[in-house]
Amino acid sequence: MSHYCIGIDVGGTNTDAVLLNSSRAILSTVKTPTTKEPSDAIQTCLKKILRGSFVDVKKVRALMIGTTHFINAVLQNDASKLARVAVLRLAYPYTTFCPPFVDIPAKLRSIIQGHYAIIKGGKQISGEEISKPSRDEIRNQCVIMKEKGLHAIVIVGVFSSLEKEGESQEELVASWIREELGDGVDITCSRSIGPTGLLERENASILNASMLRYARHIIRSFVEAIRRLGLESQLYLTKNDGTLATAKEAAQVPIKTFSSGATNSMRGASFLSRDFLETEKCGALVIDVGGTSSDCGALLPNGSLRQAAAFVEVGGVRTNFPMPDVSSIGLGGGSIIKFKTKHAGGGFAVEVGPSSVGYRLASEAVVFGGNTLTATDIVAASGSLEDTKIGDHQLAEERVSPEEISLTKEEIKVKLERLVAKMKTSPEPVPLILVGGGSIIAPEKLKGCKDVIRPPHYSCANAVGAAVALVSGVVDTIEVLEGKTLEETVIPLKAEAIQRAVLAGAKEETVEIVEVESIPVQYVTNKTTRIIVRATGELSAEKEPEYMPSPAQGIKDLWLDDFKQYEPEMPLPELLPFHDLLIPDHVMEYKPCITEEGEWQLSELDLFWIQEGCGILGTGGGGTPYSPYLMARHLIVEGHNIRVVELSSLEDSAMIARTAFMGSPSISSERLAGEEAIKANILMTNFTDVQPAAVISEEIGGGNGIEPMILASSKYLDVPVVDADNMARAYPNMWQSLLGAYDVFGALTPCAISDACGNSAILASTSTKWNVENILRTICTELGSSAATSHQPLAASVCKQFSACGTLSQAWRLGRALSDCRKRNDLKSIPRALTELQSGNLLFSGKIMNVEREVREGFTWGFVKIVSFKESTEEDVLSEDIQDDGSLMVEFQNEYLCATLLGVGSEMGKVQAIVPDLICLLDSTGIALGTPEVRYGLRVSVIALANDPKWTTTEEGLRCGGPKAFGFEHDYVNMLGEYKQPRSVIEEYMPKNALA
Structure with a gap:
């Protein structure tokens, strides 16, 4: 018995449907304008496709629907569809320096931020509670949320993603909230949304909560359309990863369908262009142009979707769940065109989108007798649509002048070319597959594309992709x-x-x-x-559909309540100022602010580049620099200063404070810092009775390269940060600092350690330097495996002799180089740009095929195996040369330690780089990946950079931080060239009239 499935794409402008048989042959396609009520358009599509194909409705076993409604609401910052959200973070006293909503773009934040509180609760990574949630505290928060009229609530607990279902603090707090506020509130528990990574999981949960009622409204309308036609099909919605969710699941977690429209278009383009891809044996870019937005993604040579890097931005919001690598812009066939006068006396400019008439294109566009000028009207007026039956072209021709047509078409072309350039990974032209009904506005040729292809059924590619999910x-x-x-x-x-x-x-x-x-x-x-x-x-055509109620049985009861457009019941909350970061078009022309006194006043952009460089110098460890960067940036936005000086500018007698976090790298992405470092420094200051004149980081790698800036800021100590550190990278042990390696007196003890809960201790002395790690590690484990330390301040004369100078400058330059390559859309040049700043090599590029980890004596040991792109049939991203065969194994103990090239059939090959030199894994955009972040399928490039000669050329350095310190039998051999002393940013950009 033959069965059929129907794939439907509900776009902002058009709704497409495609009918497939059990052999995945396309039998019929239809397109109809999307209606205000999506169910009307779906019903129209289903009627047309069923009547035109004479298929028995009882043989249609599945309907797969993909929709851009949800992501469009975010991209358009649509306050009529996004509710204000309350966030209850179970974390106190942790995470207080990095509040909810902090890295959400300002415009979107002004719409969805309703309330937040950092309250008791959360877990340690061991599973123990930071504290128990307080019923009274939750009751008080419910009063506040009720007063503010908030019905969308997010509960996010530290390490909640590691809790078992049914046993989580988030679920317990959710039950308390329902008892207080009833079933009329929408509660999103973050553990159901994403993996470890508190900020990213929280952000995704906020977006999910903001549109739950709108999602129910949309999905309920889908169900109604199906049942009215007597279909008994199982209803699915397509998810970001190209798989299917039942209607009920999608109504609970609509964010997991956010990029489904883009995913479906990519899968549909791959399915429709499979003959071309198989013949050319190459990858291609895909642009799906709808009525409201254009989505660009990449197909690999094997036809699969290029996956996004470790972190994904959705509407400018950083999230961390798996998604295809897709970039979207507000450009489509329904984009509204506005002409604006540039200046008095002549000349005008054009604005194309992001506003769109959407589903009203067929009534509001000029070619259809409406009064709103759209991108479709411009292309029709230009004569490009002569062979199409889209409205009355003459109406459009009468509305716009030839100059306006030319200007608008050029603007559309530029927008698409910028989108292509953003998604390309090399300057060479690539094939481009155009799909989507709105692709009629795209020109036949685009800069950076060698072929522009529109496959059969291109206008319904999204529906095809849904049908084959x-x-x-x-x-x-x-x-x-x-x-x-x-x-x-x-x-x-x-x-x-x-x-x-x-x-x-x-x-x-x-x-x-x-x-x-x-x-x-x-x-x-x-x-x-x-x-x-x-x-x-x-999907099996034989599967019996799950029970779905008919309209007569009360769909409303299934989905709780009717959606009502969001109307603010009170003024939007007052927001702390937090601005979107802008990378200049000409990156290398940016000049940091250096005062005549030789102080570098850090800007938000300086901080961004430093944190990216700290990620590279962390060699996989040191914890994520992203959250400390947000904390430091927040201080600058609030008006506080962070300043940097050269070590040489300090008097030899000046005392320098030292601070760092110790513990598990996995903690810093989840249990964000509170006042640990502040408390540890106060304890050390009281113990030594020394007031520091500056602050230095113990390790530049990872988050510890940024944390000292918070302590040194004008909000706290109000002293400069020194352009130096005591490791020149990241190492897993406290004694593995340059001060420890050279047995500097007072290097390791006394030392203060503190958490944010009021637990602290002073380690006055130890019998050996190795015991410092053992004793403090034991304390740190009791404090949740992460704590701040503050060592005895040292004189500047000591740091001048033993510290690694210029490492903040080096981090800044590494980060700037990454931004420059991205701005030029030349990702392949990233390894070369980095190794030009510091002696080094590109060791390998490929796909991660295996990651193994085990915990030994409290440290995570393991290896990453990477195979060449040729072997994995995927494209080369950050390499100009593809390895013919073989693989690379990178071993780590919290940090990457040794990179070994494995030849075909050999058990062990040649060591390519080893500690103390720096080994770094970069994702597809050049972002450094920490050892907790590497996973199967990521495309990476491995680079190695030379380290400070205090580590690599002396017996003390190699004994403390070389191969044998980690149990390797290899002797250290310099394979990367002579270390380049980083040039000081202060020295380069010091005003010419500054004091000598």
Whole structure:
């Protein structure tokens, strides 16, 4: 018995449908304008496609719908669809320096920020509670939320993603809120949205909560349209990863469908262009031009979608769940055209989008007798649509002048070329596949594209992509591996993931395991590990549809309440000033602010570049620099100063404070800092009775390169930060500093350690320097595996002799180089740009095929195996030369330690780089990846940079930080060239009339 499926794409302008048989042959396609009520357009499409194909409705077993409604609401900052959100963060006293909403773009933030509170709760990475949630505190917050008229609530707890379902603090707090406020509120628990990474998971949860009622309204309308026609099909919505969600699941987590429109267009373009791709054996860019937006993504040579890097921005909001690498702009066939006078006396400019008439194109566009000038009207007036049956072209010709037509077409062309340039990874021309009904506004030739292809059924590519989407089954659980192996533990989990996929509707014979990820919980002795297993398969036409109520049975009851457009019931909340960061078009022409006294006054842009450079210098460790960067940037926006001086400018007798965080790198992305460093410094100041004149970082790598800036800012100590550090990279042990390596008196003790909860201690002295790590690590573990330390201040004369100078400048230059390459859309030149700043090599480029981790003595040991792009059939991203064969193994202990090239058939090959030199993994955009962030499937390039000669050329340095310090048998050999002393930013940009 034959069965059929229907794929539907509900765009902002048009709704498309495609009918496929069980062999995935396209039998029919239709297109109709999207209506204000999406169900009307869906019903129209279904009627047309069913009547035109004479298919028995009872044989249509599945409807897959993809929609851009949700992401368009974010891209357009549509206050009529986005509700204000209250965030309750279970974290206090942690995370206080980095509040909710802090890195959400200002315009969107002004719409969705309703209230936030950082309250008791949260977990340590070990599973122990930071504190228990307070019922009274929740009750008080409910009073506030009710007074503000907020119905969208996010609960985000520290390390909630590691909690088991049904046992989480977030779920407990949600139950309390429902008891206080009833079932009329929408509650999003962050653990259901994303993995570890508090800010990113919180941001995604905020976006999800802001549109829950709107999502229910849209999905309910889909159900109504289906049932009115007597269809008994199972309804699915397509998700960001190209798999399917049931209607009920999608109504609870609409953010997981945010990029489904783009994903469907890419999958549809791949399906429709498979003959071209197979013949050319190359990758291609895809642009899907709808009525409201244009989405650009990339197909790899094997036809699969290029996946995004470690972090993804959605409407400028940083998130961390897997998504295709897609960039969107507000340009489509319905984009509204506005002409503006440039200046008095002549000349005008044109504005194309991002506003759009959307589904009203067929009534409001000029070619259809309306009064709103759109991109479609301009192209029609130019004569480019002579062969199409789109409205009355003459009406458009009478509305605009030839000069206006030319100016607008050029602006459309420039916008699309910029989009192409942004998504390209090399300057060479690439094939471009144009899909979507709005692609008629695109010119036949675009700069940077060697072929522009419109495949058959191009206007319905999204619907095709929806129809061929897969079904997934995911198991995400915490397992104790003590006494058993990971391999034997994963076997039943794989079977469960496959079973879940089959139960969700996948053909059993097509289901395969596509991802297994294990994440050890560090500093837990029983090998507690989070394991994620994912299986996918084709949708089975034989699956009986799940029960869905008919309209007569009350769909309203299923989806709770009717959606009402958001109307502010009170003035929008007063926001702290936080501006969007702008990277200058000509990056290398930017000049930092250096005073005549030789102080570098850091700007927001300086901070951004420094944090990117700190990520590279962290060599995979040191914790994420992103959240400390946000904290420091927030201080600058509030009006506080952060200033940098050269070490040489200080008097030898000046005392320099030293601060850093110690503990697990995994903690810093989740349990964000509070006042730990401030409290540790106060304790050390009281103990030594020394008032510091400056602050220096113990390690420049990772978050510790930024943290001292917060302490030194005018809000706290109001002293400068020194352009130097005591490691020149990141190392896992406290004694692995240059001061420790050379046995400087007072280098390691006395030392203060503190958490944010009021727990602190002074370690006055130890019998050996190695005991400093052992004792403080024990304390740190009790404090949740992360704490701030403050060492005894040292005289500037000591730091001048033993510290690594110019490392802040080096971080700034590395970050600036990355921005310059991105601005020029020349990602392949990133390794060369970085190794021109510091002696080094590009070691390898490829795809991560395996990551193994284990916890030994409190540290995460493991390796990353990377195969060449040729072997993995994927495109080369940050390399100009593709390896013919082989793979690279990078071993790590919190930081990357040794990179070894493995030849075909060989068990061990040649070492390419090893500590103390710096090994760094860069993602597809050049962002440095920490060891907790590497995962299967990421495309990476591995570079190595030379380290300070105090590490590499002396017996003391190699004994403390060289290969044998980590148990390697290899002797250190310089394979990267002579170390380049970083040029001081202050020296280069000092005003010419400054005092000598």
